[in-house]
Amino acid sequence: MSQQNRSEASQLLRDLNWLPHGTKVVNVAIAGAGNMNLVERVSLDNGTSLILKRAQGWVEKYPHIPAPVGRAAVEAAFYAAVAGSSVGAKMPTHLGFDERNAANLLQDLGECTDGMTAYAGTKITDGELDAVADWAAGLHVLPLAGSIKNTLNNRAMRELNAVHIFDFPLAVDNGFDLEEITPGLQAAANVLQTDRDFIAAVQPIKALYLGDAPDGVLLHGDLYPGSWLNTSQGLFMIDPEFCWLGPREWDVGMVLAHLRLSQQPAQQSARFIRRYGQPIDRALANKVAGIEIMRRLLGVAQLPISMDCSAKITLLHEARALVLGISP
Secondary structure, three states: OOHHHHHHHHHHHHHOOOOOOOOOEEEEEEOOOOOOOEEEEEEEOOOOEEEEEEOOOEOOOOOOOEOOOOHHHHHHHHHHHHOOOOOHHHOOOEEEEEOOOOEEEEEOOOOOEEHHHHHHOOOOOHHHHHHHHHHHHHHHOOOOOHHHHHHHHOHHHHHHHHHHHHHHHHOOOOOOOHHHHOOOHHHHHHHHHOOHHHHHHHHHHHHHHHOOOOOOEEEOOOOOHHHEEEEOOEEEEOOOOOOEEEOOHHHHHHHHHHHHHOOOOOHHHHHHHHHHOOOOOHHHHHHHHHHHHHHHHHOOOOOOOOOOHHHHHHHHHHHHHHHHOOOO
């Protein structure tokens, strides 16, 4: 990180009176491999640290992709919605929000690892999976004040995300070089990109995602292993900037997709649904899962998946079956 960035973060914390009284910043460093936002760990001279998370007018990992800065306000609203609940207890404490700078200040959970190691062959333990299911179940029954629903609706982020979930991966000649990622995958992508039945089946889920559902449940929106942290206090959830109000099957389907993408044992999907414990439309959850598998293999939001082309093609066949409701 440049001296300029360190100075900017330090000055912002001072200007907003976000530094504990009498403390000084001794270091600012990137905290994790953030995709959407600039996330910095601010170390103080009293031995503690804070997390400063800022939204800029682009996707942090892909600066050529514009993104709404209003996502910072949405994230702050999410933390406000879950504050004082069992859901909020398993997230970092939210310490401040400044709209002008699109900045959120969060508790630093300390040395921890996210769930991304699952894609390299690490098993998601039963305890971790149960913690995710319990957290999602608690989130989906959380009562919401009417005044906060408009913010949590998060339309601008849904419009951005919809392009990369539903449109770009299925666009013929989208310019994305899949061959560089996995030789042989482009041919499989071309088959799916011209599959009229599959494309037609995806459209109602896209319409559901972009539609407003003021009576929907509060969703995390991006409930994959990169959004949870293993800490000394158990599993914690982070990064709710993709949250929205919609069907619980969205979060459930997302987890099911990533259990398959990370090649977890087949019985883990059933375990997650049992533990989650709320009635779901399994067909809808399967469609969400299939679309997520497809877009993670063919779209920009690639994962560090350790599988060859043959295995990815098998997953694409499974994704198609899930979306079309075809029994294996």
